[in-house]
Amino acid sequence: MKPLVPVSTGARIILGAGFFVMFVAVWGAATWSGWVPPLFLASPDRTLAAGWSLLTEFGFAGDIAITIFRVVGGFLIAAAIGVPLGLMMGAFKPIEAFFEPFVSFARYLPASAFIPLLILWAGVGEAQKLSVIFIGSFFQVVIMVALIAGGTRMDLVEAAYTLGARSRGILRRVIIPSAAPQVMETLRLVLGWAWTYVIVAELIGATSGIGHMIMDSQRLLDTGQMIFGIVVIGLIGLITDFLFKALNRALFPWASL
Amino acid sequence: MSRKTLRIAGVTRSFPGRGKAGPTLALQPTDLTVQPGEFVAILGPSGCGKSTLLRIVAGLDRPTAGAVTLDGVAVTAPGPDRGMVFQSYTLFPWLTVAQNIRFGLEERGLPLAEQAAIADRFIARTGLRGFENHWPRQLSGGMQQRCALARALANDPEILLLDEPFGALDHQTRELMQELLLEIWEADRKTVLFVTHDIDEAIFLANRVVVMSARPGRIKADVAVPLSYPRDWTMKTTPDFATLKARLMGEIRDEVRKAAMA
Numbered sequence: 408m409k410p411l412v413p414v415s416t417g418a419r420i421i422l423g424a425g426f427f428v429m430f431v432a433v434w435g436a437a438t439w440s441g442w443v444p445p446l447f448l449a450s451p452d453r454t455l456a457a458g459w460s461l462l463t464e465f466g467f468a469g470d471i472a473i474t475i476f477r478v479v480g481g482f483l484i485a486a487a488i489g490v491p492l493g494l495m496m497g498a499f500k501p502i503e504a505f506f507e508p509f510v511s512f513a514r515y516l517p518a519s520a521f522i523p524l525l526i527l528w529a530g531v532g533e534a535q536k537l538s539v540i541f542i543g544s545f546f547q548v549v550i551m552v553a554l555i556a557g558g559t560r561m562d563l564v565e566a567a568y569t570l571g572a573r574s575r576g577i578l579r580r581v582i583i584p585s586a587a588p589q590v591m592e593t594l595r596l597v598l599g600w601a602w603t604y605v606i607v608a609e610l611i612g613a614t615s616g617i618g619h620m621i622m623d624s625q626r627l628l629d630t631g632q633m634i635f636g637i638v639v640i641g642l643i644g645l646i647t648d649f650l651f652k653a654l655n656r657a658l659f660p661w662a663s664l
Numbered sequence: 665m666s667r668k669t670l671r672i673a674g675v676t677r678s679f680p681g682r683g684k685a686g687p688t689l690a691l692q693p694t695d696l697t698v699q700p701g702e703f704v705a706i707l708g709p710s711g712c713g714k715s716t717l718l719r720i721v722a723g724l725d726r727p728t729a730g731a732v733t734l735d736g737v738a739v740t741a742p743g744p745d746r747g748m749v750f751q752s753y754t755l756f757p758w759l760t761v762a763q764n765i766r767f768g769l770e771e772r773g774l775p776l777a778e779q780a781a782i783a784d785r786f787i788a789r790t791g792l793r794g795f796e797n798h799w800p801r802q803l804s805g806g807m808q809q810r811c812a813l814a815r816a817l818a819n820d821p822e823i824l825l826l827d828e829p830f831g832a833l834d835h836q837t838r839e840l841m842q843e844l845l846l847e848i849w850e851a852d853r854k855t856v857l858f859v860t861h862d863i864d865e866a867i868f869l870a871n872r873v874v875v876m877s878a879r880p881g882r883i884k885a886d887v888a889v890p891l892s893y894p895r896d897w898t899m900k901t902t903p904d905f906a907t908l909k910a911r912l913m914g915e916i917r918d919e920v921r922k923a924a925m926a
């Protein structure tokens with residue numbers, strides 16, 4: 408192994424899959440051997456069986472759908488407002504000076520701590536779930552996008568000026584395109600965090616969703632179902648991550664040459 | 665063909681100090697008048713304020729005192745009438761070669777067909793045919809600077825400001841670029857302000873060489889280059905060239921030493 412030398416695609420897939428196989432093998436060894444009792448940890452096959460019954464008998468697909476809707480919905484609202492605001496803050500320093508201190512403060516407020524308040528304000532319906540995701544992602548998006556936009560290469564801005572661009576052109580044709588790939592990367596990260604908020608939101612005062620199912624399974628001490636729920640979240644995360652990366656490569660071929 | 669006269673009158677620039685350090689005087693009061701169509705090379709040791717002077721003419725920096733005027737009109741902000749090629753690579757990485765060249769035309773709102781025609785002409789003139797749809801990352805340093813030159817020229821500026829555009833290139837590429845620039849200048853006769861460290865480059869290209877002192881910069885010598893155009897590389901071996909080179913080397917040696925000791 409040499410530092411920073413890339414690996415081939417084939418080797419990458421084998422290595423990446425290898426860890427999953429190893430992980431499941433260790434899990435299987437620990438449970439099948441009886442070393443960890445099923446009360447604490449279900450074996451891989453029992454987890455799959457629990458998952459199968461969840462999907463076929465208990466309408467778990469609906470729970471998955473509603474959770475995805477909450478995450479993506481709250482995340483999209485946060486991005487739709489947060490990205491433009493962040494870009495404006497990064498580009499125009501008075502706007503940054505106005506919002507930045509508050510946003511920096513607000514982003515340390517834990518979204519989960521708002522859940523009791525939000526239940527009070529918005530009940531236990533979808534508005535409350537979306538609000539939790541929104542609070543959890545919005546301030547992060549704003550602060551990171553502002554930082555990215557503020558870091559636009561000054562020499563490119565100056566080159567644009569000497570080519571006749573004015574403020575509008577600088578924002579539209581330099582700051583935004585130069586920030587775009589990193590903004591997408593930020594959104595990918597924040598979407599990952601949004602998943603952790605939604606589960607917390609569903610643990611309290613929810614009647615549907617993956618988090619709610621996990622909560623229910625705890626009451627029945629069904630570790631198979633709980634683990635299956637967690638694995639599903641991981642899989643969805645893996646898929647969205649993959650989609651995001653593919654989208655980035657398609658949208659910004661210049662950035663990944 | 666340029667028509668406007670550039671006047672740099674008493675331009676001074678000092679940068680405010682930070683913390684305990686006092687302000688840095690980068691440029692002493694500097695006067696320079698450049699006639700339309702002149703090719704002026706600015707020669708000086710590192711840190712003498714060449715970039716600062718060029719940036720002030722471009723409108724990217726403001727003088728602490730003095731003024732720059734173009735046909736009597738004060739320069740206060742950057743504009744498309746003063747095109748610039750920078751020392752560093754400044755192509756927009758998200759635009760292809762052709763899109764980079766069209767950047768200024770698009771900003772001016774020219775019809776698409778006209779943009780394409782102009783871009784195409786400069787792609788041909790800078791030898792970038794076949795690379796129109798490449799991203800800047802896919803180009804060599806020499807090609808990137810040719811594209812930057814095409815991008816500035818496509819805007820049809822009054823003045824071309826070139827800040828060591830070939831500074832980062834290897835010797836051979838550099839000589840090719842000099843010939844290319846010369847060819848373009850001989851055809852268009854645009855006013856050029858060309859900053860360089862390289863005496864040969866200054867003589868080969870310019871019809872006037874301005875030597876700057878070590879920091880704080882001021883104009884130490886203003887020398888006409890008595891070589892006729894069109895020029896080609898054989899010029900570099902003529903006695904006239906050698907005489908002028910010896911003279912400029914004398915002028916600049918002391919300054920480089922002073923800059924190195926400072």
Ligand SMILES: Nc1ncnc2c1ncn2[C@@H]1O[C@H](COP(=O)(O)OP(=O)(O)OP(=O)(O)O)[C@@H](O)[C@H]1O
Pocket residue numbers: 679680688689690708709710711712713714715716717879
């Ligand atoms: N933004 C700035 N803030 C403080 N000092 C600066 C700034 N820009 C330039 N200077 C100082 O002004 C002086 C002149 O800088 P300038 O970049 O014009 O030199 P130069 O002649 O172009 O040098 P080089 O040939 O190395 O490019 C330098 O001493 C530099 O430290």
Ligand SMILES: [Mg+2]
Pocket residue numbers: 714715716751827
């Ligand atoms: Mg410089």
